[in-house]
Amino acid sequence: MKIAENIQKIKQDLPPGVQLIAVSKTKPAETILEAFAAGQRHFGENRAQELAAKFPLLPSDIEWHFIGHLQSNKVRFIAPFVSLIQSVDSLNLLHAINLEAGRNQRVIPCLLEIYIAEEATKAGLSEAEACRLLESDVYRNMKNIRIEGVMGMATYTDDVSQIRQEFRMLRRVFENLRSAYFSNAETFREISMGMSSDYKVAIGEGSTMVRIGSSIFGERNYI
Ligand SMILES: *Cc1c(COP(=O)(O)O)cnc(C)c1O
Numbered sequence: 001m002k003i004a005e006n007i008q009k010i011k012q013d014l015p016p017g018v019q020l021i022a023v024s025k026t027k028p029a030e031t032i033l034e035a036f037a038a039g040q041r042h043f044g045e046n047r048a049q050e051l052a053a054k055f056p057l058l059p060s061d062i063e064w065h066f067i068g069h070l071q072s073n074k075v076r077f078i079a080p081f082v083s084l085i086q087s088v089d090s091l092n093l094l095h096a097i098n099l100e101a102g103r104n105q106r107v108i109p110c111l112l113e114i115y116i117a118e119e120a121t122k123a124g125l126s127e128a129e130a131c132r133l134l135e136s137d138v139y140r141n142m143k144n145i146r147i148e149g150v151m152g153m154a155t156y157t158d159d160v161s162q163i164r165q166e167f168r169m170l171r172r173v174f175e176n177l178r179s180a181y182f183s184n185a186e187t188f189r190e191i192s193m194g195m196s197s198d199y200k201v202a203i204g205e206g207s208t209m210v211r212i213g214s215s216i217f218g219e220r221n222y223i
Helices: 003-013 028-035 046-056 074-076 092-101 127-135 160-181 197-204
Strands: 019-025 042-045 063-066 085-087 108-113 147-151 191-194 207-213
Touching: 003 019, 003 028, 028 207, 046 063, 046 074, 046 092, 063 197, 074 092, 074 147, 085 092, 085 147, 092 108, 092 147, 147 160, 147 207, 160 191, 191 207, 197 207
Parallel strands: 019 042, 019 207, 042 063, 063 085, 085 108, 108 147, 147 191
Antiparallel strands: none
């Protein structure tokens, strides 16, 4: 029952209103069930086909978050059931999500992934690109998506002050976008930031959602 203990320990660090997303990528259904038995309901996955394969094996009251790079042609695998797509990094992808959501007669909540790290390998939109997306007619005409906030990943470094600065930047982007485009929409409220190594810093900077994998499930074995 190590998983249950890990979840309890992390939850003690979370202020009220901060959601814990258990990142279960690469982990089998049995492992996810262990976390479910400990009361965890929000899980994060980063591959569309892996998530689509796990979905029918697990309880239907799980809320599935998609947190990885998503190709437009893979959206259909998760569109029927996904709770929140956190990693929208282009208007094209948002368009594909809107289309598949319509086919499933639903609205899919999304976050815009914002680029805040120093590393060129990390994905996401700049603030200017996010503004352009939100100002486009294509976006304004979408009926089957709802943008609920932003997501970001800090640089992988021991330098806490750098991580703090990057999270602070994400919060500032969130506030700028909210006041420019969502001033009377209470649905724009999420700042998804913080992973196993940096979630305490993220909470200090206003995170509303932490995405934690290895501190719950142990190290991942990539094949
Ligand atoms: C894997 C992953 C996480 C969780 O990382 P840990 O270091 O295992 O907590 C969080 N966010 C994203 C986008 C990920 O891909």
